[in-house]
Amino acid sequence: MYALSIRNLTKTYRNGVQALKGIDLDVQEGDFFALLGPNGAGKTTTIGIVTSLVNKTGGAVSVFGHDLDTDLEAAKSCIGIVPQEINFNQFETPETIVVNQAGFYGIPRAVARERAEKYLKQLQLWDKRKAMSRTLSGGMKRRLMIARALVHEPRLLILDEPTAGVDIEIRRTMWEFLRGINAQGVTIILTTHYLEEAENLCRHVAIIDQGRITEHDRMSTVLRKLQTETFVLNLREAVAQAPSLPGYAVTLVDDHTLEVEVGKDRSLNDIFVRLAAQGVDVVSMRNKVNRLEELFMRLVAKDGAGAGGSTGAAAAAAGSAGGARAHGGGAR
Amino acid sequence: MNGATAAAVPASRSRAREAWIGYRTIVMREFGRIVRIWGQTIVPPAVTATLYFVIFGELIGRRIGEMGGYSYVQYIAPGLIMMSVITNSYGNVVSSFFGARFGKHVEEMLVSPLPNWLIVAGYVSGGVVRGLLVGAVVTAVALFFTHLHVHHAFLIVAAVLLTSIVFSLGGFINAVFAKNFDHISWFPTFILTPLTYLGGVFYSIALLPGWAENLSHLNPILYMVNGFRYGFLGVSDVDVGFAFAIMIGFAVTLYAAAVLLMHRGIGIRE
Numbered sequence: 060m061y062a063l064s065i066r067n068l069t070k071t072y073r074n075g076v077q078a079l080k081g082i083d084l085d086v087q088e089g090d091f092f093a094l095l096g097p098n099g100a101g102k103t104t105t106i107g108i109v110t111s112l113v114n115k116t117g118g119a120v121s122v123f124g125h126d127l128d129t130d131l132e133a134a135k136s137c138i139g140i141v142p143q144e145i146n147f148n149q150f151e152t153p154e155t156i157v158v159n160q161a162g163f164y165g166i167p168r169a170v171a172r173e174r175a176e177k178y179l180k181q182l183q184l185w186d187k188r189k190a191m192s193r194t195l196s197g198g199m200k201r202r203l204m205i206a207r208a209l210v211h212e213p214r215l216l217i218l219d220e221p222t223a224g225v226d227i228e229i230r231r232t233m234w235e236f237l238r239g240i241n242a243q244g245v246t247i248i249l250t251t252h253y254l255e256e257a258e259n260l261c262r263h264v265a266i267i268d269q270g271r272i273t274e275h276d277r278m279s280t281v282l283r284k285l286q287t288e289t290f291v292l293n294l295r296e297a298v299a300q301a302p303s304l305p306g307y308a309v310t311l312v313d314d315h316t317l318e319v320e321v322g323k324d325r326s327l328n329d330i331f332v333r334l335a336a337q338g339v340d341v342v343s344m345r346n347k348v349n350r351l352e353e354l355f356m357r358l359v360a361k362d363g364a365g366a367g368g369s370t371g372a373a374a375a376a377a378g379s380a381g382g383a384r385a386h387g388g389g390a391r
Numbered sequence: 392m393n394g395a396t397a398a399a400v401p402a403s404r405s406r407a408r409e410a411w412i413g414y415r416t417i418v419m420r421e422f423g424r425i426v427r428i429w430g431q432t433i434v435p436p437a438v439t440a441t442l443y444f445v446i447f448g449e450l451i452g453r454r455i456g457e458m459g460g461y462s463y464v465q466y467i468a469p470g471l472i473m474m475s476v477i478t479n480s481y482g483n484v485v486s487s488f489f490g491a492r493f494g495k496h497v498e499e500m501l502v503s504p505l506p507n508w509l510i511v512a513g514y515v516s517g518g519v520v521r522g523l524l525v526g527a528v529v530t531a532v533a534l535f536f537t538h539l540h541v542h543h544a545f546l547i548v549a550a551v552l553l554t555s556i557v558f559s560l561g562g563f564i565n566a567v568f569a570k571n572f573d574h575i576s577w578f579p580t581f582i583l584t585p586l587t588y589l590g591g592v593f594y595s596i597a598l599l600p601g602w603a604e605n606l607s608h609l610n611p612i613l614y615m616v617n618g619f620r621y622g623f624l625g626v627s628d629v630d631v632g633f634a635f636a637i638m639i640g641f642a643v644t645l646y647a648a649a650v651l652l653m654h655r656g657i658g659i660r661e
Contacts, residue, residue: 072661104661110502113661132504140502146495155423156499162416163503165409207499 060124062088062215062246063109068118070104070270078104080270081118086263088123088214091241092248093261093278095355101270102250103143106219110140123214136164139213141204143220149193153184153203156192157210164211171210178206181236198229205233209240216240217248222256234260254352258282266355284354289347290327292317295340302337304330318347413505414513421487421517425524432483432521433528436475440529443471444536447593459595459626465540468533469620470592473554475529477587477612478579480522480555484514484562485575492566497659507653511563511646518559519552526551540623546631547622553638554615558583560645567649567658591616596628611637 063086070079079101086092096102107113109120111131120127125134147156154175161171179185182202187195195203201221208216218237222230230253237260241247251257257264257278264281266274274281297314307330308320319330334341425432448464458466491497500510533539541547561578569575590612596604607613614634621627627634653659 107661111660112498112501114656132506135502135504138502142498144495146498148491148494148496150427159416159420160499160503162419163413163500163505165406165412165504167412211503 060088061085061121062090062123063248064119064121065105065109066119068105068108068120069116070101070108070113071116078270079108079116079118082267082270082272084265084272084275086215086246086248088246089241089244090246090263091237091261092246093257093264094248094250094267095254095257095264096250096267100267102267103219105267106140106217106248106250110138110217111135136211137214139208139211139216141201141208141216141218141221143223145200145204147192147200147203147207149191151192152189153179153192153195153206154188156203157207160207161210166211174210174212175206178209182206183232198225201225202229202233205236213245215246215248219250220252221249222251222253230256254355282354287320287322289318289320291345291347292319292334292341293343295342298339302334302339304333409504410506410509413503414509414516417500417505417510417513418516418520421483421514422520424487425483425517425521432479433524436479436525437528437532440471440475440532443467444532448536459624461540461624461626462537464537465624466595466620467593468537468539469623470590470616472526472529472533473551473616473619474587474592476522476526476551476555477558477583477615479525480518481558481562481565481579481583483521484518484559485566485569485579486562487517488514488563488566489569489572489575492569492659493572501659508650511560511649511653514563515556515559515646515649518562519555522555522559523551526555540625542625543622545622546635547619549635550615550619550622550638553635553642554619557611557615557638557641557645560642560649563649564645564652567652569658586610586612591620591628611641614638 063084065082065084067081067083068079069077069081071077082101082105084094084105094102094105104113108115109122109127111127115127120134122134123137125131125137127134151159157175157179158168158171161174162168166174175188176185179188182205184195184199184202184206187199192200192203201223205218205221208218222233225233234256237247237249247260249257249261261278264274264276264278265272266281274284291312294315294317298311299314301309301311301317304319306325310318312318321327321330331341444464447467452463452467455463457463488497491500505513530539561583565575565578589607590610591607596607596613599607608629614629614637617627617629618631618634618638621631621634
């Protein structure tokens with residue numbers, strides 16, 4: 060059984076914007092699934108429809124076999140959602156927020172309190188349980204939304220950019236926590252602009268662009284579609300001009316740094332041999348951006364060009380690339 | 392009983408229990424909010440009621456004499472209690488539900504399996520709780536100034552409950568359509584307050600010229616105030632049975648409208 064099955068889903072907003080143009084998507088039970096796309100591609104609209112916060116225009120959605128049109132309450136019981144924007148009452152305490160959320164799912168107060176303690180402790184919020192939520196830091200607020208989403212112990216957890224604006228240490232702690240939840244059998248759907256995050260965590264991926272799914276496969280299969288990767292080589296000695304490497308696109312970034320595009324059919328050994336022959340000594344090497352990001356940018360740029368230009372999509376992709384670089388993504 | 396039926400009964404009981412827990416959670420959250428901001432919810436109506444009783448009841452009322460066979464302060468006491476119930480039931484739901492929309496924490500309920508009819512019922516119950524709390528406070532204030540005769544206790548309770556439900560529903564519907572904080576004060580300021588003051592709180596409509604008396608019959612608050620006053624004093628400007636029919640009619644219609652708005656997602660779903 061699929062945790063989530065979407066068929067021919069369409070959404071046209073009242074202002075005429077066609078956010079979804081008939082998407083099909085299947086997420087297997089127990090999967091850790093990445094839903095990626097540039098800003099405005101349709102990710103949040105899709106999640107909004109699945110969680111009943113957005114009315115669909117057409118198509119069908121089912122969660123663990125429960126159709127949203129005919130068995131809405133059962134479908135909702137299976138889902139936990141961590142939205143992109145903070146959406147709890149900031150004048151309530153974390154404990155009240157989590158316990159009340161359990162109440163909305165029909166969980167008795169005593170059980171709700173036990174679970175609130177469990178998840179607030181796991182997410183390192185127990186010391187703040189009596190604090191006014193508006194006084195929490197950004198990272199704490201995001202973790203509070205995860206605790207709230209888990210309190211009814213959903214089978215499907217959907218996280219819409221859960222680590223946006225969170226420092227790298229907390230982000231890595233959250234990754235470990237999510238891996239643990241997934242290992243316990245909870246299916247996780249993740250949207251993120253940190254593509255390093257998706258590559259590290261997720262087994263399957265779908266890329267959505269301009270309201271259509273453009274890729275939907277295993278992460279490893281999708282990554283194999285990357286025809287070229289760009290490597291950054293750090294040189295021991297300064298060079299005045301880029302060494303000659305016929306068959307490769309080489310850029311001299313500065314006198315100690317080279318960028319080399321390497322096709323799938325070529326070998327890195329070949330580059331090192333040729334550089335050594337020219338007396339160029341490489342001290343370290345890394346990917347320019349992580350592999351999924353490189354593929355993502357190429358796919359979005361290609362689709363944008365095919366559709367008559369998608370400046371916004373390309374800009375968003377470039378923006379996300381910058382974000383990943385800033386946080387040290389893609390080290391090999 | 393076959394196996395399928397046997398399984399269906401516990402399942403329906405379980406759903407009913409879950410619904411009850413969900414409903415109780417909304418009501419307790421609303422109660423918590425009322426108590427947390429008691430300086431905004433409970434105290435102001437007590438102060439306002441005291442001023443009304445001092446000025447209209449004592450200072451001006453003594454010069455007016457009797458109305459409907461009772462002293463003026465006795466006559467207006469049920470109206471003042473009802474006015475505070477109307478204002479606070481409406482105000483509680485409109486500010487709480489619009490606040491939940493504005494802060495987006497309404498989504499906590501929308502993503503849960505709570506059915507729409509239960510969400511409406513929860514918020515309305517919160518409005519009724521505040522209406523009754525404030526009504527009790529204003530009644531206590533009234534007892535400092537006058538003796539409150541009880542003609543028919545059941546009608547008092549029925550009238551105050553129905554009126555509180557009607558205006559809680561009104562507040563809910565206002566909150567659904569409101570796009571900013573101005574929109575939640577517009578209706579109370581320009582519609583609710585005039586209708587309340589012209590709804591027989593301070594006078595018997597028998598004192599009005601014929602056209603004004605006839606026009607007053609179009610004001611639904613007239614029926615609520617008079618139904619409530621009848622429970623205390625046994626006097627009314629309107630037929631009491633018709634007054635209760637009006638209250639029940641409004642309550643049913645507005646509840647259906649509120650649930651329909653939720654179902655369509657007006658103001659809460661894209």
